[in-house]
Amino acid sequence: MSIIHAERITKVFNPRGKGAITALSELTLDVREGEIFGLLGPNGAGKTTFIKVLLDIITPTAGNGTLLGSPLGTSKAKAMIGYLPENHRYPDFLTGAQVLRYFGKLSGMATATLDARIVDRLRLVGMEQWYKTKIRKYSKGMMQRIGLAQALINDPKLVILDEPTDGVDPLGRKEIRDLLMRLRDEGKTVFLNSHLLSEVELICDRVAILNKGRLIRIGTVKELTMQENTFRIGIQGVVPDTLHTQWEATRVSVRKEAEELVCMLPDVTALNAMIDQLRAADVSITRISEQRQSLEDMFIDVISREEMQ
């Protein structure tokens, strides 16, 4: 089931003015139940705009969709959603616990449930020592943690997080990643925006890349980072020069790296032919894998290719 379904969402800011900005252009995507979905893109790509459209904070110029089965622009789904906004600000005279209470009350929670939930959420984000401290004294990372606790106060089915680890130190980021994975294990759906690609790579089941309001890639991290037709073959033994000459003549690109051959081959048949050649030359094969790029390399690649167009 699609938890988020967006169909051809377009958002143009200042449509009639001189400075019309197309923040989203016919964006279609689906987020499935129980996955961690990452929306990536450079600054100004339209990530926050998309979240705001989903949450009915801004109205799209065109397009439609559903959120937890209800049409976008209606409020029914909101009770089942948690939201951590980008650059959130809470009244700084409140303590951490008071912020949670405030948002819990806004969600319509009964006091008895709320008290226990506040304690639980503070513990979940590692802020149980700081609940009595006014948030004006919080560090950036502490603010993010309390923001995350706020997004989870109503035990939502869908959590929408705009840059959840912004300003959080490496240890804290790891804790937040673990927390998001635990939420997924509980069957919740997590939708997040992030710049931190190495992090997204670690936790997201699927990702989409947005550039200038347009969707340019969508898939699992594995799908997006696979380099087509490049294989790494682990070997033991000496590859005879005759084989290298043969490969050069047939324009098969082979590079030797330590105990591995990195090969660009047209297809799997060519891979098998190469393995036959190696085996015939008494070279042992220790493993074969597809070459992968990091998500960051892939991201830089696709965005710079777009820039050149």
Ligand SMILES: Nc1ncnc2c1ncn2[C@@H]1O[C@H](COP(=O)(O)OP(=O)(O)OP(=O)(O)O)[C@@H](O)[C@H]1O
């Ligand atoms: N209220 C607004 N009025 C006019 N233009 C806006 C408004 N909000 C966003 N924009 C423009 O829409 C585009 C997309 O902005 P958005 O905030 O969605 O980007 P983003 O992908 O979240 O970027 P970042 O990674 O910096 O958070 C930008 O060009 C931005 O200037």
Ligand SMILES: [Mg+2]
């Ligand atoms: Mg943003």
